[in-house]
Amino acid sequence: MSPRRTPDSRTYDITRFGLSDMVRTAADLRRRAELASGFDAAADAVVTRLRECFTDGAGPVLPIVRLFTIRSRDELPPEQCPQVGEWFLVLAAEAGGRCTPVRALPPAAEFGSMPMLSAMTREFGLTPDDVLTGSLAGDGFGVFHVPVAAGSPHVRDQELVAELGIASVLGFGGVLPSGNGISGISGISGPPGLPGGTPFAVVMYSRAPIPASTAEQFKAVAIGLRVGLLTHGAGLPAERDALRAHLAVLEQAARDQATALEQAVDRLRAEAELVDSLQVVGRRLTAQLDLDALVQDATDAATKATGAAFGAFFYNLIDSYGESYTLFTLSGVPRSAFERFPMPRNTKVFAPTFNGTGTTRSPDILNDPRYGHNPPYRGMPDGHLPVRSYLAVSVVSPSSGEVLGGFFFGHPEPGQFTERHEQLAEGIAGYSAIALDNARLFARQRTMATELARSMLPTIPPTPGLRVISRYLPAATGAEVGGDWFDVVSLPVGRTAFVIGDVAGRGVAAAAVMGQIRTAVRSYALLDLPPSEVLRNTSELAMATPDADFITCLYAVHDPADNTLTFSSAGHLPAIYLSPEGTPTLVAETMGMPLGVGTTFTQQQIAFPLGARLALYTDGLVETRHGHLDDRIAKLAQSLRDLPAEDEALDTLITGLTDGAHDDDVAFLYIAHEDCDSHTAVLPLTTAPDAAARARAFIAARLADWGLTGVLDRAVTIASELVTNAIKHTGCPATLRLHAGTSHLGIDVSDSDLTQPRAVPVALDDEQHRGLHIVKSFATRWGTRATPDGKMVWAEIALPRQ
Amino acid sequence: MADLLAITVDERAAEVVVGVVGQLDFGTTPRLTGVVTPVVESGRPVVLDLGRLSFCDSSGLSALVRLHKAATAAGGSLVLARPGPQVAATISATALDRLFTIEAEVPDRSR
Incomplete structure (x- = not known):
């Protein structure tokens, strides 16, 4: 029999049967049952509708839907009753199959031979005895779910399963309370006043696998259907009770669903937060190149994220001798809490972390089989912070696969760390690994760059009478070598050349240009060319050197014989001269264009008396994003006023000026004229025949004064x-x-x-040209150099050590 | 500085002994050559007593070379006697010790 009208005709997906599907289906089935003319018609309408409302491309998803009831012999027409038995499983309606209409129920002990019946009975809160005696409490209902029908002991008809390709079986039903008896079953009413009620069950065979979530929804369908079926038999009070029960179930289902939704939202939010916080931590960590700050940051972040009482991060570093050593940071506890303990060793608990074989999470480490095996402590040493919940994650280098360290988290209560905490810790460990890798690579790179720059630094020769302090600081940011340099070159007769320069740009190219230019300046210096000539020659060389586009350089020569400084500059920042009283003056300004650009360079000479000082520097010291260059130079000049020529004072000055954050390299030469055991004397010469004799007498007198008569004959x-x-x-x-x-x-x-004089070879009896040979053999070294108005011939005699 | 160089000539023996006292440089050398050149050109053996010559530079050495060549050309000879340390050093520095005959003492053949 079909319903008189169709309240609902939508179809559903049994694999994704949601809350609204459940509400609609329950209402629909109830309505169809109510509208039917009798119980059998209602049953028929229900199975037909159920078969229809789940379809897919291949037709009905439920090839067979059956509705059973259990009846006593009294309730059945005699012709339908088998010979044996008092109670019978009656097929009230069937869609899509052919089933034995009436089967006798086995005795209680053998109820298991009808597994589905047996299971459903249990689901309805009944015992086989209840069923077999008819003493049924009238409000049970339930669902029986066989997710995998093939091979299931609950599905006896495996042939059917195979034939129709049944994936799952779902049964649902309940007990109809007896009121005035169930009517409409083949026109026969059960005897009124029968104790208990009538169980009914819908059994659906599904080609599609039915998930547990769908099965759950059918509890409400079961009770909806029960209400519908109650129309045919039970009295009004029973119907009302059933409706109330139905509402309660619906409400409960809605509540459960709402809770589930809230939990889902919470979970998603937590997930989003997790991703968020991981990302924030990751961004922060991977941007950090300072190792100390990085490990502390990582430890704090991970400890907070895991909700640990405290966390530690042990990490390995390689020292300059190539030896590995371990450091640790802590979060949540002061360092003193761990200082007394030795470093954790590769014990059973720690091994997976140190070996990088996986995360260790223990709800209660004290009861963990790995715990407490290693001497001497056999567990935590005395005084160790209490740890029950334990979580440890390795930090493995993504570039080398090497274990860089490990995070350890503890909590005094058991069971504190969840899978989520583990994920968080692993996430942070992952970021930490990248960050540590970066920091280590950066440190290595930077060390290499610094080493390279340092290896190019000159050895400062002895400069009697002058205290020379030099500094080269690679840029505090970035790993590339800069193009700054300085040089101190010993020239003949106690003179010294001071060079400071700056090749524009960074990196290997700038360093290479710097190396060439530095060598060129040094070579021209050793040729004893005047400062302006040194720069002119170097500039011409720079023009022919690729990439040597913009190089500034300042060249100054100190001459102790007359205590002067002679400068030239190729576009370099002015030098700062400080008088013996400490008054700063800028010198060597605008004397020429940069090397590789200029061709003419002027020259300047200033006195450099005892107590005077000179500062040469590169722009890294005075150029910042803040402030005008002139102001910065003026500030440097003022800072130098009373600055002693001592290492510490100079370091303090540089730190103060750069704030330790110079983004360019800094080269600095600081020269102070100090008293030393040196003497000078000057004699203007005439062209008179006795000029040489007067010079000899002058020298004899001076050397006698200076206590240097030992070299008198040579001099x-x-x-x-x-x-x-x-x-x-x-x-x-x-x-x-x-x-x-x-x-x-x-x-x-x-x-x-x-x-320029030259020593020419002489024959044995030559009368001339022996002068320079005598100079050559009497002097330690000799030479000539150009002066602004002529030349100078010089000779040096090494003095015996006193 | 008129006392930079003093020259004495002793012609009593077969050899002429010329005493050179003071310093020989480009200022004083002309006086040495002025006095000694006629003596060596006479072809007689000449001994230059340098025992009291305190200084000699390349100008002095040039004069000595010139005198030596003149003596040889005249069939005579020139001996340098008793050079002091500075003079000996300049002579050896210029390898003239291979040219000159150098004696530690003034030859005493007059007695």
Whole structure:
């Protein structure tokens, strides 16, 4: 029999049967049952509808739907009753199959031979005896779910399962309370007043696998159907009770669903927060290159994220000797809490973390089989913070696969760490690994860059009378080598050249250009060219050097014989001269364009008396994003006023100026003229025949004063030759200078002749050209150099050590 | 500085002994050559007593070379006697010890 009208005709997906599906289906089935003319018609309508409302492309998803009741012999027409039995399983309606209409129920002991019946009975809160005696409490209902029908002991008809491709079986039903008896079953009413009620069950065979969530929804369908079926038999009070029960179930289902939804929302939110916080931590960690800050940050973040009482991060570093050592950071407890304990070793508990074989999470480490096996403590040492919940995660380098360290989390209560905490800790460990890797690579790179830069630094030669302090600081940010350099070159007769320069740009290219230019300056310096000539030659070289586009350089020569500084500059920042009173003056400004650009360079000479100081520097020291360059130079000049020529003072000054955050390299030369055991003397020469004799007498007198008579013969012989040469070749007055340093005596004679003297080979009986041979053999070294108005010939005699 | 160089000539024996006292440089050398050149050109053996010559530079050495060549050309000879340390050093520095005949003492053949 079909219903008189169709309240609902939608179809559903049995694999995704939701709350609204349940509400609609329960209402629909109830309505169809109510509208039916009798119980059998209601049953028929229900199974037909159920079969229809789940379809897919291949037709009905439920090939067979059956509705059973259990009846006593009294309730059945005699012709339907088998010979044996008092109670019978009656097929009230069937859609899509052919089932034995009436079967006798087995005795209680053998109820298991009808497994579905047996299971459903249990689901309805009944015992086989209840069923077999008819003493049924009238409000039971339930669902019986066989997720995998094939091979299930609950589905006896495996042939049917195979034939129709049944994936799951779902049964649902309940007990109809007896009122005035169930009517409409083949026109026969059960005897009124029968104790208990009538169980009914719908059994659906499904081609699609029915998930547990769908099965759950059918509890409400069962009770909805029960209400519908009650129309046919039970009295009004029973119907009302059933309706109330139905409502209660619906409400409960709605509540459960709402709770589930809330939990889902919470879970999603937590998930989003997890991803969020991981991302924040990750971004922060991976942007951090300072190792100390990084590990502490990671430990704090992970400890907070896991809700641990305290967390520790042990990590390995390699020292400059290649030895590995372990450090740790803590979060949630002061460092003193762990200071007394040795580093954790590769015990059973710690091994997976240190070996990088996996995360260890224990709800209660004290009861963990791995715990407490290793001497000497056999567990936590005395005084260790209490740990029950334990979580440890390895930090493994993504680049090398090497275990960089491990996070350890503890909590005094058991069962504190969830899978989520584990995920969080693993996430942070992952980011930490990347960050540590970065920091280590960066540190290595930076060390290499610094080493490279340092290896290019010159050794400062002895500079008697001058205290020279030099500094080269690679940029505090970035790993690339810069192009700054300085150099100190010993020139003849106690003179010293000071060089500071800056190649624009960073990295290997700038460093390479710097190396070439530095060598060029040094070479021209050793040729003893005047400062302006050194820069002009270097500039021409730079023009022919690829990538040497913009190089500034300042070149200054100190001459102890007359205590002067002679400068030239190729677009470099001005040097700062400080008078003996400490008054700063900028010198060597605008003397030429940068190397590789300029071709003419001017030259300047200033006095450099005892107590005077000179500062040469590169722009890293004064150029910042804040402030005007001139102001910064003025500030540097003021800071230098009273700055002693001492390492510490200079370091403090540099730190103060750069704030330790200079993003360019800094080169600095600080030169102070200090008292030392040195003497100078100058004699203007005439062209008179006794000029050489006067020079010798002058020298004899000075050397006697200075206690240097040991080199008198050599000195006067050399001087005599130099003076004779000057007078003979130029016929002009010349100047003789003596300079006695701690290690040598310098003699030089300058004249206005530009011709450089040369020592020519002489035959044994040659009458001329022996002068320079004598100089050569009497001097430790000798040479000539150009002066602004002529030349100078110089000679040095090494002084015996005193 | 008129006393930079003093020259004495002793012609009593077969050899002429010339005493050179003071310093020889480009200022004083002309006086040495002025006095000694006629003596060596006479072809007689000449001894230059340098025992009291305190200084000699390359100008002095040039004069000595010139005198040596003149003596040889005249069939005579030139001996340098008793050079002091500075003079000996300049002579050896210029390898002239291979050219000159150098004696530690003034030869005493007059007695």
